[in-house]
Amino acid sequence: MLVRFNLNGENIEAEAEDDERALDFLRRLGMKSVKEGCGEGECGACTIIVNGKNVVSCLMLAPELDKTEVWTVEGLSAKGKLDPIQKAFVEVGAIQCGFCTPGMVMSAKAFLNKNPHPSEEEIKKGMEGNLCRCTGYFKIVDAVKRAAGEG
Amino acid sequence: MQGVTEKHGYFIIGKEVQRVDAFQKVTGQAKFVADFDMKDMLYGVLVLSKYARARVKKIDVSKAKILKGVKAVLTYKDIPGENQLGEVVADMPCLVPEGEEVRYHGDVVALVAADTLKIAKSAAKLVEVEYEELTPILTIEEALKNEYKVHPNGNVLTSKRIRKGNIEAGFADSDVILEDDFYAHYQEQAYLEPQGILATFDNNYGITIYGSMQCPYYVQSAVPKVLGIPMNQVRVIQAETGGAFGGKEDVPSYVASQCALLAYHTKKPVLLVYSREVDIQTTSKRHPIKSHYKLGLSRDGKLKAVEITAHMDMGAYATLSPIVMYRSLVHAASAYDIPNVKVDIDGVYTNKVPCGAFRGFGSPQVLFAMESMVSEAAKRLKMDPIDIRMKNALRVGSRTSTDQVLTESVGAVKTIEHAVKISNYDELKRQVIEFNEKNKFKKRGIGVSHIIYGVSLGAAGQHLDAAGALVQVHRDGTINVHFGNTEMGQGAKTVISMIAAEALGQKMDKIRVDNPDTSYVQDSGPTVASRTTVFGGNAVKSACESIKSRMAKHFAKTRKVPIDEITFENGTVKTSNGEEEDFGKLAQECYDANVKMIERGWFVSPKLYWNPETGIGEAYITYAYATQIVLVEVDMLTGRTQVIEGYTSHDVGKKLNPVGLVGQVQGGFVQGMGYGLFEEIKTSSGKILTDNFNTYIIPTISDIPKKLVIDFVEDDYSQGPFGAKGIGEPSLMPTPAAVANAISDAIGRRIKRIPATQEYVMNLIEEVK
Ligand code: FES
């Protein structure tokens, strides 16, 4: 079907298969930041923001994106300027292999929009759906704290 | 360096810097292999064995082939070269032939390439394979009976041993003797990016391979064999790699061979990315190791004798097992000065997933056992676990368990002292006693571990232990560095940039480190064994120094100043008399004067003496040490354990990149904690049941300790770049042991199995009642 939606601030129309995953659809549209780590909704690498909420795009179908507003990491730094969350990830060193990073950033974005001044416990709860095998998460907590402090 | 003044302070080494690849990664621009789009690209899928052991009677691909959109369905008949893979022992078929046995559930019988992934998957289901089911070997015990054989020559592939001193005399001389059995289970690397390769075919050139990998040179030697083409027709370029931890050491050679076959036959680019399930089902894990330990000590806690027998479950194929075993062997008696040591380790085939490389490489399993024994001995002797370790710790002049004399850079004792200090150990102990008096259903415990890590490949891998680099300074003063080791998240590119910047005296942001490409730099061995900083680092450093020395010569000549008064620092070239020039401007001058501004670097490991019959000799070029103290809380009603605090001190020789070091240790700690506590591979008839993250549980952000204090001991290693050793693996190695010791302390029963799952701990608690 023809999916009409807003992607990173631009109105888009694109053909999608009925059973195509939102993950594959967005990647096909060039949003390569949306990563597949498990395909089962367990790792959070494919996290995007749909209508302000963080969702795992591997468990969503492309047609469900119709008439929604979608953000991926590509949209956060569109003008070459990093979003405060991205900046915080870079500055505290919350990035190692980088495969989890786009999903982490999107989860943090949705989370901080809802809860701009979180406690450490709240950050952990809010980011629980995103796995990272490299960093041990300590610096990810620091990055979200730092982004909250500056936001 | 000849001709140029050596500085004492460093302008970039040891400073806090940002990762060089952070921007690309945080903006989603970093290109992992699945992100490559190529015109007419096909998608590959594997057809896997349905049994742990069976004879393949017939493979029928006719139905799969006629599906619309299918471009190739390949079996063993389509392999132009050798159908045999394996980095150490070539015991693994690329595609299992008719008439032969599949030896585990992940064996590959056919390959499919199609226009879309969906079509490829449908076609794979249409490949019909007729099997004759056979009795599989599923345990080490069954394998040792040799009733059924996984491979024709028997189920024990290799045995390794150490004979140091006189073990009988050592025990006779001991006041206390302890014995016990231990078991360490599998662990899955669980890198977040699954295995993936893109192979492209080019009539003029051959095959170019991009992929997620640790060791491009392994891939470059495997693929030509399978395709039956010469090595100069295969070019391997590493793509951004989303974590590896050993899991992308030799496995990408197999993935690349499969993918290259599809590209070879279709003459099209083929992308083969494993699903998480295929990845966990087929690729190598940390080895399960069963061990028996016997320790003899004097009354005052001095270790007199250690006797160890261990069996490693290699699974269906040897992959890297023989070299993993070497590390298990050397690390089995941990970091102590023991006069009498006897170790025997066997590698055993079973009809299960092959085991291979994983951060720590066969050492965390035996260190867990040894460190449990040392803590148990302390308990028996009414000594503090710290004191017993201090008493037996290695120092300059000590002899390791392979009788190697340690001559320099032995920070072991300092790591013990630092761990005590940063944990406020006496106060921590007091708090635990207080907590346990007040709480009936929750108990806390403290665990200590002290470990040794042999840096790089060691005596058994000397033929691979060299590394190269190619450095080019451009006329604008920017620099390209090619080196033979890979960035997989650990920060190799950043530390190499720092080394190049320091060695050239140029600003770090002028340096670009390119992904390894086999056509630029000679085989630099694998990116494993925490060897990149020392090997890649030294190669890059020496290339940079040669160029700098030529630039200095030019500067001296044109400015008429003595060469030994010139310094290069952070983009500026200076002399003591105030003459100053920008690095880039000097580079331009050098170009105008035809100075050679490109250079190769090559670093070879110091040669080691080793006797494989006795296990005596110089096992590794140098060692790193660590001491760790953890605090856990066990829920006595459920058996659930939480790590609350961790304190860890690591001897790294010299801190080059402190931010990167902290990141490595944090990640290693949490991965080691997962292994100690709950990462559990479950199997049924040899098939892995836990093949995705809903069943194979790795630590989440909620599982990490409230506090992790990290400390570094600096004790320069003279052969390391600026004195550095390695950190990649030692970051994980002490943790499973420390966690197990802490649980034992909390519940008053010895943990003898890792992961110490909730169920296992609960059973132990019940036994006490
Ligand atoms: S790929 Fe969607 S959650 Fe893992």
Ligand code: FES
């Ligand atoms: S940085 Fe590698 S998985 Fe998070």
